[in-house]
Amino acid sequence: MDHAKLVAAIETARSEVLEREVTGLTEDTRLFEDVHLDSTSVLELLMAREDIVGISVDRETLDMDDVRSVGTLADYLDAQQTGSALAAEPSQA
Amino acid sequence: MPVSVATLERIESFLPQRSVPIADLAGTLGLTRAKVGVYRKIFGLDNIRFDPEMGLFDLVLPAARAAVSSVDDPGRIRQVIFAHTIQQLTPANIDAAQVIRDELGLRRADAFGLSQQNCASGLAAIDVAAELLRAGGDPDARALVVTGERASSPMVQLVPNTAIMGEAAAACVVAIDGAGDSVDSYVLRTLGEFAAGLLLDDAGNKQFGKRYPQVLAEVMRSALAAAGLAFDDLDLVISQNVDTSGWREAIKELGVPKEKLFMDNVKHHGHCYASDVFVNYTALRDAGRLVDGGRYLLISVGLGASFAAMVITHHRSPPHPAR
Numbered sequence: 049m050d051h052a053k054l055v056a057a058i059e060t061a062r063s064e065v066l067e068r069e070v071t072g073l074t075e076d077t078r079l080f081e082d083v084h085l086d087s088t089s090v091l092e093l094l095m096a097r098e099d100i101v102g103i104s105v106d107r108e109t110l111d112m113d114d115v116r117s118v119g120t121l122a123d124y125l126d127a128q129q130t131g132s133a134l135a136a137e138p139s140q141a
Numbered sequence: 142m143p144v145s146v147a148t149l150e151r152i153e154s155f156l157p158q159r160s161v162p163i164a165d166l167a168g169t170l171g172l173t174r175a176k177v178g179v180y181r182k183i184f185g186l187d188n189i190r191f192d193p194e195m196g197l198f199d200l201v202l203p204a205a206r207a208a209v210s211s212v213d214d215p216g217r218i219r220q221v222i223f224a225h226t227i228q229q230l231t232p233a234n235i236d237a238a239q240v241i242r243d244e245l246g247l248r249r250a251d252a253f254g255l256s257q258q259n260c261a262s263g264l265a266a267i268d269v270a271a272e273l274l275r276a277g278g279d280p281d282a283r284a285l286v287v288t289g290e291r292a293s294s295p296m297v298q299l300v301p302n303t304a305i306m307g308e309a310a311a312a313c314v315v316a317i318d319g320a321g322d323s324v325d326s327y328v329l330r331t332l333g334e335f336a337a338g339l340l341l342d343d344a345g346n347k348q349f350g351k352r353y354p355q356v357l358a359e360v361m362r363s364a365l366a367a368a369g370l371a372f373d374d375l376d377l378v379i380s381q382n383v384d385t386s387g388w389r390e391a392i393k394e395l396g397v398p399k400e401k402l403f404m405d406n407v408k409h410h411g412h413c414y415a416s417d418v419f420v421n422y423t424a425l426r427d428a429g430r431l432v433d434g435g436r437y438l439l440i441s442v443g444l445g446a447s448f449a450a451m452v453i454t455h456h457r458s459p460p461h462p463a464r
Contacts, residue, residue, distance in 0.1 A: 065175065086347070087386065088179060088302040095178030107183050112386070 051075070054101060054122040061096040065089050075119030090115045103128035147271035149453065150283070150321035151211040154311040154423040155204040156410065157192035163305050163411070166191075170299045180305055185384040185404070189307030189411035191292060197230055197237065201289035201310045202244055208312035209245050212283055218314075220273050220284040221245070221252040224266035226259045226414040226443065227297050230290055241287055250285070258329070259338065259443030260381060263288045263311070263415035264451050268327050270315040284315040288415040300339065300412070300444070302346075304383050307411035311419030325436070325452040326367035330360050331445070338444035349446060354390035356448050357440075361395060364438060364450035372397055376435035376455075379425065381442065382407045382417045415441070426455075433457035 055073060063070045079085045085093065094105050103125055114124040163186050167177050180186045209215050223238035231237045242252035258265040263286065270284035289310025292298040298306045335341060335349045365371065378397060384407045392402065406421050413420060418439050425431050432455065439451040
């Protein structure tokens with residue numbers, strides 16, 4: 049899934065978490081300062097996206113810096129997707 | 142004159158048999174699927190012990206009876222302290238502490254409840270018991286600290302953005318200079334500005350979330366310093382079953398390695414009010430994971446907000462059984 053699609057998925061998730069329609073997010077939108085999500089809401093947002101973007105959030109690897117903005121969250125989701133894809137491939141070793 | 146040392150002569154615990162996946166409680170607790178995901182994947186919860194058919198005293202008495210049976214003459218137990226989180230556990234005409242004392246046949250003991258420190262009340266009660274025993278001056282006297290309460294309504298089963306409460310009970314026989322684990326230090330810090338607890342408003346909750354890691358780390362450091370120890374000297378940190386980002390931040394700040402934390406029961410039991418630190422202690426002891434002479438840091442935080450830390454030295458085989 050490319051970044052634009054991830055951003056759209058985050059937008060949909062945010063609408064679900066806040067229970068109202070949200071539009072106009074960009075990669076630079078800050079999740080805490082600009083859209084006033086608290087840390088738990090951001091975590092909820094991640095959970096709401098797990099099944100849609102095909103990742104599984106690992107709390108051992110999740111850092112608060114990953115959820116500072118829409119862009120960093122999309123990067124995190126992207127990295128998790130890549131990790132999942134690699135893990136799904138049989139080892140060549 | 143040497144300082145008299147509080148000792149934990151026997152700790153027992155009890156869990157209801159019935160285990161419930163937290164996802165099954167989503168409806169009654171008003172949790173969305175995403176919220177359940179946060180509690181499971183971020184806070185590490187999975188199942189809790191929860192039995193709505195069980196009464197308060199059915200829950201509390203088995204561990205208390207087991208602890209009393211370790212005392213050769215239960216008449217030596219002078220205080221029964223029922224430490225709990227929820228203030229009103231029984232109708233106003235029933236004093237739960239006195240019922241527990243009577244059911245245990247300890248009619249000579251004083252009995253009272255203690256709940257001001259909420260989930261940290263269990264550790265606080267050990268300190269209170271030790272002070273009462275010291276003041277009494279009888280080396281044969283003992284005190285019994287009892288914990289345990291039911292998650293009787295959704296309002297007290299969910300600590301928003303922190304934990305889902307499970308049910309458990311525990312009991313601890315306290316002595317002065319007795320056999321058993323010695324209490325090497327105890328530190329309690331209370332931040333009264335958060336006294337509203339579950340009723341804190343958003344701003345209060347945010348402020349509490351901000352202070353939590355820093356104060357928790359300070360209290361842990363202070364307890365270790367008071368015991369003359371460094372983190373390297375500890376065998377294990379035995380915490381209540383709360384694994385929030387605040388707890389992780391405190392641990393990160395202190396640089397405690399993961400293998401020194403016992404958090405295995407978060408997924409099995411959830412947070413059990415004032416009982417889980419004792420439940421975790423008995424789980425480790427019964428699995429043979431407490432080392433004779435090992436140093437352990439017990440941690441509990443209560444809404445309100447009280448941060449309690451206690452360093453103990455474990456003695457697997459008491460050299461002098463009950464006198």
